[in-house]
Amino acid sequence: MDYSTMRKPQDVGGLSAAPPWETITTYLLSILTGAYFLLKALELLGYPVWYYIRVAGQILAMESVTTRLLDGVKSLVKNQDVPAGLQNSKVFCYQNSITQGFAAIPSLNNWLQDFTARLGGSSEDSPVSFALQDIVKRLNDNENNGTTFNLDRRLKEVGGFDEDEQQDSHEYLLKVVEKVDDEAKKALKKKRIETFSWSEAAKVLLEKSDIKHERFPGLFPSFPPNPLNGMTAKRVTCLECGYYGQLQHEEFHALTLNLGTDTSYDISKLFDEFTKVETMSDVNCPNCTLNAAKASIQGLLAKDIPEQLRDTLTARLETINTAIEDGKMEDETLVKTCGIQEKLFQKQQKTLQTVVSRPPKALAIHLQRIVFDERLFRQYKNNAPVNYPEFLDIAPWTLNSSISADPASPLMSLDTPGLNYQLRAVVCHAGTYNYGHYICFRKRPTWVKEDGKPPHQIDTWFQYSDANVMPVNEPRVMGNGQATLLLYERIPDPPTLPTQTVDDCLTESRPVLKRGRGEIEDNGGPVDVEVLPSHPAFEEFRPLPAFVSAT
Ligand SMILES: [Zn+2]
Known part of the structure; x- marks a missing residue:
């Protein structure tokens, strides 16, 4: 993350001279007096100005409107000491919280930056990755301290969730990462087609090297996985x-x-x-199943049985031994190759x-x-x-x-x-x-x-x-x-x-x-x-x- 734009405290607070309070008070009084006489003049001309002011006061008394107005005023008066936040017009707190979380991960920020710059093509090709890269960059930019942003529609619409109902933040995280991964995969495929050259491809066919990826980077463009990508x-x-x-x-x-x-x-x-x-x-245990079948056939072969049956059983025993040795334990091998019926599959702890x-x-x-x-x-x-x-x-x-x-x-x-x-x-x-x-x-x-x-x-x-x-x-x-x-x-x-x-x-x-x-x-x-x-x-x-x- 680039914190080089971080404001130093002296930039934020400043050490300016004390404000001329007397001058400010005089100005305010003049403005208020002027406004009063203007409204009075409008009233004399027949406009019901006091009625309008009373109605406006009643609307402002409604909590939600006041809160929004205060938020608006707050966003105008930037508090340089707090980082940027995200507006919530409906039930988007789950999206806002996850987006702030994404912005907090340095490796993801770097990866998005790299992806959009090197691989992503245009924002039309990889809309979610570009929108995410843009918002995390803005949230982390200290020049934007004290301001608020709206989450881009491209990010709001990921997952196709109902916009009037709150959703699970974990679900949203998965949907966004899946989408970004999907875009990365498509972008890489596109890059591969764009950079493909027949002459290089011909060389690759003739080459017996194990390091074809390194020898022909144009044919095998690569990109590291998303940092959130792990495996169990x-x-x-x-x-x-x-x-x-x-x-x-x-x-x-x-x-x-x-x-x-x-x-x-x-x-x-x-x-x-x-x-x-x-x-x-x-x-089901295929190994136990094969060994049980083997023991059963060996038991039969030890008895006095017709020659034709002996040949069949000997051949089957050979197939089973090969399956055990080769580790071929799929159901299909057991049923089709070794001739073991599914009802004979051994069930174990x-x-x-x-x-x-x-x-x-x-x-x-x-x-x-x-x-x-x-x-x-x-x-x-x-x-x-x-x-x-x-x-x-x-x-x-x-x-x-x-x-x-x-x-x-x-x-x-x-x-x-x-x-x-x-x-x-x-x-x-x-x-x-x-x-x-x-x-x-x-x-x-x-x-x-x-x-x-x-x-x-x-x-x-x-x-x-x-x-x-x-x-x-x-x-x-x-x-x-x-x-x-x-x-x-x-x-x-x-x-x-x-x-x-x-x-x-x-x-x-x-x-x-x-x-x-x-x-x-x-x-x-x-x-x-x-x-x-x-x-x-x-x-x-x-x-x-x-x-x-x-x-
Ligand atoms: Zn077993």
């Missing part, structure tokens, strides 16, 4: 045979942590809950665990406060305070260099290097689960002048309630019982991303873990372990994994 990995493991197939990867733009019915929470407990090993019953597999540059944490009260059989919003730190290390809940093959133990060990984040904004919701008001707390650098020290900048928390912005103390922000969205920024700056295309990073293409066969002995037999591929997404911050033995 899910492992489902059979408690009977230890099989867990491929890790299932899922992209996220905000990590949802669910509150229960407790009266207070710590964010680490919510993360523990999110990543805990859960047990599920009656889940399995464990399930989800962890963060690609930590994003900017981490949005959604605190899901809507819980179901089983005693009263109704939904309610749990306003329990959640203790969240300014500096958060998510390493304990992130996939690290080693993956455990033991179904009962966590996916990875906890002794990993820090993955540190700093809190940049908190979106709060006051009210019930279907009605209320959203505000945003965010940090802004402000100039301070302390005795004996030269003016310097410090990060200060501000509360943004639409157009009303004011500085607040940190205790008002931390552990808030109304916090619904926490926006963290990764610190220190992670190393430059390896070259990857938007297509690689967006939902269409996800890294797939290869199945490998390890040499680890577990209960006397070899155990299949996962091998992480050399996909850029995994090289972003983490080293390649090593095999670990099951304990």
Whole structure:
């Protein structure tokens, strides 16, 4: 973020001479006297001026009109000490709060700037990205302190929500990020077509190099993923045979942590809950199914059976052995290739665990406060305070260099290097689960002048309630019982991303873990372990994994 335009205190307050109060009073009295005689003259000419003034007074007495007028006056008298706010003409506080939150994330600001400047084409091609880039830039520009802006229609209309009903701020965040990602993907595709050259394409076909992306940048334009873009990995493991197939990867733009019915929470407990090993019953296990079929055929072959049947069974046993060795565990292989009926699929107890597999540059944490009260059989919003730190290390809940093959133990060990984040904004919701008001707390650098020290900048928390912005103390922000969205920024700056295309990073293409066969002995037999591929997404911050033995 560029804070170079920040006003210094001497610019803001100034040290001008004392105002000439006597002169001002004389002017005011002259204006009032002049106005009185003008109105009196109009009355003599037959205009009912006093009646008009009385009606205007009655209208002003209505609260909403007065408030708007006061807001108008406030916006005319710029308070240079508070950052810019956003107008709310209807129920847009959820949009305003999220927009202020976006503006508080430095990496997102830089990414939007880069995207609109280098890749986005025109505002017609990427309307939401351009509108978002424009508003966050204006909100962060200290030249605009004390003013208010209206959110652009392009941003108001994202998600197609009903404009007369308040919506969920988390939903709105997801819709905006999805839209921006979508525009980035389209812009990259367009860029690829624009820069495509047949002569380069011909060279690529002849080239046997692994670094085609670097050799022919014109053919493979790349762009880093949206900073809010992270990934989780899910492992489902059979408690009977230890099989867990491929890790299932899922992209996220905000990590949802669910509150229960407790009266207070710590964010680490919510993360523990999110990543805990859960047990599920009656889940198909292809490995157990293949092994059961194998045992059954071997049993039949040991008996005295007709030669023709023996040949058929021997061939089927071979197919099953190949499927086990190659790790071909899809339902289709079991039914069509191995001839196992679906009703014979083995159902086992399995464990399930989800962890963060690609930590994003900017981490949005959604605190899901809507819980179901089983005693009263109704939904309610749990306003329990959640203790969240300014500096958060998510390493304990992130996939690290080693993956455990033991179904009962966590996916990875906890002794990993820090993955540190700093809190940049908190979106709060006051009210019930279907009605209320959203505000945003965010940090802004402000100039301070302390005795004996030269003016310097410090990060200060501000509360943004639409157009009303004011500085607040940190205790008002931390552990808030109304916090619904926490926006963290990764610190220190992670190393430059390896070259990857938007297509690689967006939902269409996800890294797939290869199945490998390890040499680890577990209960006397070899155990299949996962091998992480050399996909850029995994090289972003983490080293390649090593095999670990099951304990
Ligand atoms: Zn199994």
